[in-house]
């Protein structure tokens with residue numbers, strides 16, 4: 399049994415997350431780290447949903463929760479209309495195989511003592527019910543699909559370049575007919591010269607197989623290039639979610655503007671002067687996040703209201719949402735330099 403939807407509900411999101419909170423005990427056990435503190439979103443079929451934000455904002459924690467590597471402390475993660483916990487236990491392993499994660503370090507994901515043939519056939523061997531011949535054929539097809547020669551199946555990971563390893567890693571997932579792949583910094587460790595090729599491979603596979611991606615990265619330019627929509631994460635919450643071009647060219651939230659201002663690439667014209675925000679200081683601790691708007695302690699436009707009230711989630715442009723008291727469809731409309739960082 400798989401979780402694949404019938405044609406009747408093709409429009410159903412692949413992922414639906416509601417009220418997700420993930421809390422960890424702090425290192426000394428005396429406090430609670432609010433790594434993810436109330437996020438809601440959907441990922442649509444064959445969509446790339448980018449997730450950006452500074453280190454520690456909760457991106458990887460969200461990604462791991464999507465594929466069942468972490469349990470929600472509160473809230474719901476639905477995959478193709480059902481939670482993994484609602485799948486009968488004996489079918490859960492197979493059901494989970496449609497939702498996969500690829501990490502930054504391709505070397506770590508491949509077993510150094512296995513040939514690529516062994517690595518690529520292993521997931522199907524675990525699933526069972528597939529003949530040895532068929533597994534080998536699928537492994538060969540997958541290799542060719544990711545641009546690697548089938549003869550390389552006899553090689554070990556250390557005999558491959560970084561780009562080849564990441565391709566092999568992706569090839570390993572294809573026989574599982576993935577519905578969703580969480581891409582957690584998948585090109586960060588690769589040479590800049592081959593990043594484009596690997597990103598193109600992800601795009602080709604999406605076009606051919608309709609795979610949805612949650613694409614997590616620090617590099618906004620990379621996320622903007624591959625994503626349909628982008629979520630901007632800060633201290634365990636979303637500040638803004640919208641179409642990739644709108645978020646990067648006409649951001650609604652001051653935090654997004656600050657991230658774009660820190661980018662080495664040229665800023666969109668209207669941000670070059672007045673709307674530039676230099677991000678000062680460190681991200682506060684997720685053990686004790688600021689009241690109201692979490693970004694207010696670093697926001698040049700913060701007012702007393704920002705400390706007192708959590709901003710509502712508002713759709714200011716079609717499919718473009720923001721959590722900021724002073725955001726308007728045209729940007730921020732708050733008097734600058736009124737900062738009240740209490």
Ligand SMILES: Nc1ncnc2c1ncn2[C@@H]1O[C@H](COP(=O)(O)OP(=O)(O)OP(=O)(O)O)[C@@H](O)[C@H]1O
Nearest residue numbers: 422423431433452453454455456457458459460684
């Ligand atoms: N297992 C854990 N136990 C305790 N705290 C954790 C655990 N995993 C993550 N955290 C904390 O949760 C917060 C969010 O971490 P997460 O790795 O999701 O952020 P991120 O945005 O992906 O950052 P990065 O880009 O550095 O990976 C951080 O403060 C982190 O230290």
